[in-house]
Amino acid sequence: MRIGIIGLPGSGKTTLFNALTRGTAQSGSFGGNQSANIGVAHVPDPRLDRLTEIFQPKRTVAAEVTYVDLPGARSTESADLFSGESMGHLQRVDALLHVVRAFDDPAVPHALGSVDYARDIEKVNFDVLFADISLLERRIDRIKEGMKGLKSQERAQAEKNIEVLQQLQGEMEDGTAARDRDFTEEEITAVSDTFLLSRLPLLVALNVGEDDISRTDELESELAELTGGANSGSAVMCGRLEEELAQMSHEEEAEMRSGLDAGESGLERMIRLSYRVLGLISFLTVGEDEVRAWTITEGTSAPRAAGTVHSDIERGFIRAETVSYDDFVAAGSLAEARNSGALRQEGRDYVVQDGDILNFRFSV
Numbered sequence: 001m002r003i004g005i006i007g008l009p010g011s012g013k014t015t016l017f018n019a020l021t022r023g024t025a026q027s028g029s030f031g032g033n034q035s036a037n038i039g040v041a042h043v044p045d046p047r048l049d050r051l052t053e054i055f056q057p058k059r060t061v062a063a064e065v066t067y068v069d070l071p072g073a074r075s076t077e078s079a080d081l082f083s084g085e086s087m088g089h090l091q092r093v094d095a096l097l098h099v100v101r102a103f104d105d106p107a108v109p110h111a112l113g114s115v116d117y118a119r120d121i122e123k124v125n126f127d128v129l130f131a132d133i134s135l136l137e138r139r140i141d142r143i144k145e146g147m148k149g150l151k152s153q154e155r156a157q158a159e160k161n162i163e164v165l166q167q168l169q170g171e172m173e174d175g176t177a178a179r180d181r182d183f184t185e186e187e188i189t190a191v192s193d194t195f196l197l198s199r200l201p202l203l204v205a206l207n208v209g210e211d212d213i214s215r216t217d218e219l220e221s222e223l224a225e226l227t228g229g230a231n232s233g234s235a236v237m238c239g240r241l242e243e244e245l246a247q248m249s250h251e252e253e254a255e256m257r258s259g260l261d262a263g264e265s266g267l268e269r270m271i272r273l274s275y276r277v278l279g280l281i282s283f284l285t286v287g288e289d290e291v292r293a294w295t296i297t298e299g300t301s302a303p304r305a306a307g308t309v310h311s312d313i314e315r316g317f318i319r320a321e322t323v324s325y326d327d328f329v330a331a332g333s334l335a336e337a338r339n340s341g342a343l344r345q346e347g348r349d350y351v352v353q354d355g356d357i358l359n360f361r362f363s364v
C-alpha cells in the first residue's frame with residue numbers, strides 16, 4: 001500500500017511523515033523539501049508478535065505501508081500544490097493523506113495567514129477537484145482533436161467518452177469528488193486512461209498542538225462532520241509529539257504515551273484508518289523460517305491471496321490449509337488445530353478472512 005501526503009505548505013506533512021516512518025527528513029525547511037521523501041512504515045500487528053513467540057522464526061516480516069511526502073509547493077495555488085512532479089508521484093499511490101494544520105505557533109507562519117482547519121480542508125478539497133477539472137478539460141480537447149480521422153464506430157465511442165467526462169466535470173464543478181460516486185461499466189471504460197486525483201480514497205490527519213491532545217475526541221467528531229463519505233476517514237494527532245516519540249525506543253515511547261495520556265500512536269491510528277478506507281485485511285503465514293503478514297483487499301479468493309506470496313503458487317494452486325488466528329491460539333499448535341478440525345482445507349472459491357493463517361498447497 002502506498003499513500004501520498006498532501007496539504008498546504010507548513011501544515012506538518014514532513015513532520016508527520018517522520019512520525020509515520022520513524023524518519024529524519026528535514027522539516028520546516030524554507031520553501032519545503034525540494035524532492036519527495038519516500039519511506040516505509042511497518043504495520044503494527046499484535047498477532048504477529050504472538051506468532052513470533054510461538055514459532056521462534058528466523059525472521060518476522062510485518063506488512064508495509066509506503067508514505068510519499070510530496071515536494072514543497074511554491075505557493076498555495078492548486079497548480080503548485082499538484083505540480084507535474086507531484087502528480088507523477090500521486091499517480092502511483094492508493095490513497096491520499098491530507099495533513100491539515102490546527103496547531104497555533106507564532107514561530108510558524110500559516111500559509112493562508114490564520115489557523116482555520118475547516119477552511120483549509122475545503123480549500124484543498126477544492127484544489128484537488130480543480131486539478132481534475134483542468135485535466136478533464138485537456139482530455140476532452142484531445143479526444144475532440146482526434147475525432148476527425150475516426151471511423152464511425154470509433155467516433156461513436158469517442159463521443160460517448162466525451163459525454164461521460166463532461167458529466168464528471170459538471171459534478172466536480174458542483175463539488176462532488178469522484179470517490180463519492182459510483183461508476184457504471186461504461187463510465188469506468190471512459191475514464192480508464194484518465195488519472196483522477198479525486199477518485200483516490202482520502203484520509204485527513206488534523207495536526208493539533210500539544211495543548212489540544214486532551215481534546216482529541218471532541219475534535220475528532222468535529223472533523224468527522226467535515227470529512228464524511230465511505231471512501232474517506234479522519235484522525236486527530238499531534239505531529240510534533242508523534243515525531244519526537246517515533247525517535248525513541250518502543251519502551252520509552254510506551255512510557256511517555258501513558259504519562260501524556262496520548263493513547264495509541266499516530267502511526268497505528270493512520271494505518272487502521274488506511275486499512276478501513278481501502279478495504280484491506282491481512283492474512284498470515286507461519287513457519288520456522290518466517291512469520292509474516294500479507295496485505296490483501298477484502299473479498300480476495302485463496303488463489304489470488306497465494307499470488308501475493310508468489311505468482312507460481314497462484315498458478316499451481318491446489319488448496320489452502322486454513323485456520324483463523326483465534327482458533328489457532330485456542331488450539332495451541334497447528335497439530336492440535338488439525339486434530340480438533342479447526343484447521344480446514346479450503347479450495348479455489350474460498351474468500352480469505354482477516355487473520356487467517358494460510359498454508360498453500362500447490363504444484364508447478
Ligand SMILES: Nc1nc2c(ncn2[C@@H]2O[C@H](COP(=O)(O)OP(=O)(O)O)[C@@H](O)[C@H]2O)c(=O)[nH]1
Nearest residue numbers: 009010011012013014015027028103105239240
Ligand atoms: N508547534 C508545532 N509545530 C509543528 C507541529 N507540526 C509541525 N510543526 C512545525 O511546523 C513547521 C512546518 O512543518 P513541516 O512538517 O515542515 O511542514 P510541511 O511544509 O507541510 O512539510 C516546522 O517548523 C514544524 O516543526 C505541531 O504539532 N506543533
Ligand SMILES: [Mg+2]
Nearest residue numbers: 013014032033
Ligand atoms: Mg515538507
